[in-house]
Amino acid sequence: MVAGKASNEQEARSVSQLRKGVLEYCVLALLRDGPRYGVELLDVLAGSPVMATSQGTLYPLLSRLRRSGLADTFLMESASGPSRRYYQLTDQGRQALEEFAGHWPGFRDAVDRFLVPGAES
Template structure:
């Protein structure tokens, strides 16, 4: 499989789990968009552009899973800080368990027939 197809596949996988990754990062403490994207990049998920990240944050906020607060800065533009809600923590725990089950099923299938 050529490099482009491999990259496209990773992007699809990331899209399916990005909400959980954002919530997991916010479970460690409040943050703002650029810092969230930087943390994901450092964790090996690649560059997450604002056009991808901010719709996720907005969707999580609309669902009541995160709260957001705009804070003015002494220098430069203000930032919107996000923090996970209690409902978000419960959702994260539930969905992380579901993801783990899915991951185990994929690993099992790949181990059973991935080399044939």
């Protein structure tokens, strides 16, 4: 295996792991301001290359959010085709997002301290 290829694979793996850890909360944050449908969410996430994801990742996530009571769905007619399934934040989802937002700065700062050589002491 070529060193550059191994480095690219490791980078892709680390970005993937980071994305998995926060994608749920990013989607909840995108739903905070109002309902959105799946393709719209994919497009917004794609606007940030490290958050870009696939339908195969997003739709199961949306189903989990619905089953866990963090999001709800409804169908709305579309002028350009079949009805679209929209996802909206529930009160429980809003609370989960607020809790995450409260924990995120401390978590981010802790990770940042570990990443700086010699800063952990």
